[in-house]
Amino acid sequence: MYRTHTCGELRLTDAGKTVTLAGWVQRTRDLGGLTFVDLRDRYGITQLSFNVERDKALCDQANTLGREYVILATGTVKERESKNLQIPTGEIELIVTGLKVLNAAKTPPFTMEEETDGGDDLRMRYRYLDLRRANIRKNFELRHRMAIETRNYLSAHHFLEVETPVLIKSTPEGARDFVVPSRMNQGEFYALPQSPQTFKQLLMVAGFDRYFQVVKCFRDEDLRADRQPEFTQIDCEMAFVEQEDILRMFEGLAKHLFKAVLDKEFSSPFPRMTFDEAMRDYGCDKPDLRFGMRFNELNDLLQGKGFKVFDEAELVVGINAEGCAGWSRKQTDSLIDFVKRPQIGATGIVFLKWTTEGLKSTVDKFFTPEQLKAWAVRCGMKEGDLLCIMAGKADRTRKQLNELRLHLGDLCDLRDPWAFSPLWVVDFPLLEQDEESGRWHAMHHPFTAPKPEDAHKLESDPGGVKANAYDLVINGTEIGGGSIRIHDRAMQEAMFRVLGFTDEEARYKFGFLLDAFEYGAPPHGGAAFGFDRWVSLFGGRSDIREFIAFPKNNAGRDTMIDAPSRLDAAQLAELGIASVG
């Protein structure tokens, strides 16, 4: 070992000890005769002290040290004269008697402070320097801790971690697969798993009873800030369970992580909301419950009074922005601009303000003061509040108002990243219909079972079938979800038919699973959680890339190693493939 202690370890009680530290030069201060060096490692920062009277040569050497030099310093621990009580090692310093440069460093391309001057591209290209920033490194300490706690919780509950294969078969449903050409079976390809779904179900058929895996999954999709081509899932499955057992088990996991990692206690059960309620009351299936602004449907009050926009709408719906009545015209106009952006595509907002002067709406001429009063009562307004009303096609209007609600939540500072509001959304529809093609898609995936009471109408009324499927939503982010699965061959075949598979396709892609269901498949269900997202939520940030050591950019590139890259011709020839087009 080069060092006797880390840079975060020495305290006043170590005074007098001779120690050796190793680390990086965070900064050097030459005070003329006296030089201080802040030596940094993962564990902390310790002040090194050099004195020209004590040892001129050593002091001169210290003055030549550049930022990020890797050095070894031996000396005696001494109580500091001017203490820094902000850091754990701030009461001591090291009176250096020996100094060795282990490796010099060029000037880094950006500052390695909490707020860096490095742009995204530069930081990613020199990710190994970016990762030296204490706030970024803490993200990985958090990630490590959450993984360990997850494994220990699940292991204590008799889950076995079983590694499922990465080289599997391509069965793209929805998302695209990454594929791997096979050298030994030319013309054939493996696929990287989008999830270990079928394997974990086979482990249930195998009697493993409780399975989990913290596992990399892959999707060849166009990327966004919260999507990476490879991502990590906490993947779980249990046999002989009903939905209630699964919710209880993973609510337990979530509570365990909240407590162990963030020291947050949730004494009561997480609230639950059906999918239909969530859509009706918040216009989305992952409502952020850190704040109110529940939807109020207003058709009965607002229609038939001659205001065409309302009269012609399928849905008129409003949310009450508490305390916003004093907003200026400029501020409310900017809300209208917000919903008119093409990503949202609304036509406008009708406002009702309740100021000291009473209720005032932007459509006063169509409504009486009593009518406005009735809106306010319906929406629970009080003086000082601002009602925002949107109208139009029901689905689209709900989506638009949801966007506005989240935006208002941001503007009103109601979305504190350190306040956590977990929620189970349950009773998802089994299928959703593609508007254009009219085809049915699995809302969750093709292995989700219909609710037993709806099973009979799977083929006759697919849209009316609900599933025992559930999502865990925290602060408006879908952390994970799952379902009770089909474990019966006939039911699975019916499901594939509804999804438009021919029997041949179903057999070709999933014959092994259909076969397995005939050899004693137990009832089972499970869940999967997006680990990157969960960690970033616990880290108080929304960009998952800050919690992935070496992420890809939005073009799917790792700019540090410069991947992907061209292969040489021999490598392609050996694989029996060629690049075309």
Added chain:
Amino acid sequence: MYRTHTCGELRLTDAGKTVTLAGWVQRTRDLGGLTFVDLRDRYGITQLSFNVERDKALCDQANTLGREYVILATGTVKERESKNLQIPTGEIELIVTGLKVLNAAKTPPFTMEEETDGGDDLRMRYRYLDLRRANIRKNFELRHRMAIETRNYLSAHHFLEVETPVLIKSTPEGARDFVVPSRMNQGEFYALPQSPQTFKQLLMVAGFDRYFQVVKCFRDEDLRADRQPEFTQIDCEMAFVEQEDILRMFEGLAKHLFKAVLDKEFSSPFPRMTFDEAMRDYGCDKPDLRFGMRFNELNDLLQGKGFKVFDEAELVVGINAEGCAGWSRKQTDSLIDFVKRPQIGATGIVFLKWTTEGLKSTVDKFFTPEQLKAWAVRCGMKEGDLLCIMAGKADRTRKQLNELRLHLGDLCDLRDPWAFSPLWVVDFPLLEQDEESGRWHAMHHPFTAPKPEDAHKLESDPGGVKANAYDLVINGTEIGGGSIRIHDRAMQEAMFRVLGFTDEEARYKFGFLLDAFEYGAPPHGGAAFGFDRWVSLFGGRSDIREFIAFPKNNAGRDTMIDAPSRLDAAQLAELGIASVG
């Protein structure tokens, strides 16, 4: 929850309770009026009891249950009349009052007992049934336990588990990469990692200090029983360490696993042997030390006496097979046949037997009794022993005698899978020369540092350079290994030159690492352990496929899901690739 208890849980103290069990029908015995069903789950087997007098309908139903039916049984726990003390639940049975078939089962294609009648192909095709066999499932309980213990040990020693990317850049050295065509960057490919080597080194440059990962790695090589295209590694790296620190840390891990998993205590340090000693004394770099038969070099005693085979040999070397003097001519002939097989390619063995009639060799006419006596003394023989001597080119002869030694170890039952003999092999050569091309290859990998005292001759005398590289060998299996790495740009560039890289190639493939070394790279080193192999060693088996849930066969196929497979034309077109040839 379908069940109130598992099938491994009920004891005499539960007598009188009403419980519900769920599981698989292991077997049914219809004793005429009395029917017993063994109900199995992951946790055990519980006997269900049906009595025609008690409930004829129920008893009739029980008699219709087939093997591997999934059922639910409710009833009362009762003390058994004839107890089975072989199993933990053997003192009780369940007097069944309610029975429900959750899923019927076709007759399985092979028996699911410890010794199955299913051949390899059938077992792999129906792996989900094979995994129901208790002895196979135990392998995965072991694997889970070892992974948890490994993580907790390393975490307690301040290692952070950091996930490195799976989609990286192709830089094949030695083994072939699996590659992944990029849709977003057409004509370019990712590669799957053969190991996270460069990433873990960058994490050291980033100041992470101690890193580990239990991680899937990939090699597109032709397969054998102990090789899979995807395999799992315990991958570790530490900064500011010397070889001794690394050996101590991972000897600690090994001892922890021995204790926690197998309850085996190793109180003294693992023995160490240099690479040169291992080659000299055992003819291989991973000697199995569960038994002796150390090599005895005999050139000085055996040459110059007129026996041409010895006289013309570069090396004459023997091993003493204790207690084998009584072997028949047929037995010793079979040893000769063994070494003459093309895989070994030796020309023969000279034997010296020490029986009650004294010493007798197969080359008596060239040597005096005194000379034979001298051989025996040199090799530590006693009456009853058999000396086996081989001669020829030094390297080849050592390899051949190593094979014979292991074979003799098997024949003499000296390789008990439950006796464990760990060993560190140290001081590996940095490079090895390809006999045909004369090119130098990294013995470990191109990032291993030369020993400081040998560094000056890296380019002038590559073959004479040793490395601080080490392997952990247990029972003749290389469980893992590692080295102190290069952390200096100039040294790494010199290493690439010795390996025959042009500067351009080095920069293209590893420019990011060379750059990183200029921004404050600490001295570092690490190790990686083959997790599949380690688990199989602890499981007392040599076939790693028994410890991998869904392995590939020797043609790289998963016959259960039938992968790899052909892609449809649209998928290929979207990726911009075509199959050729």
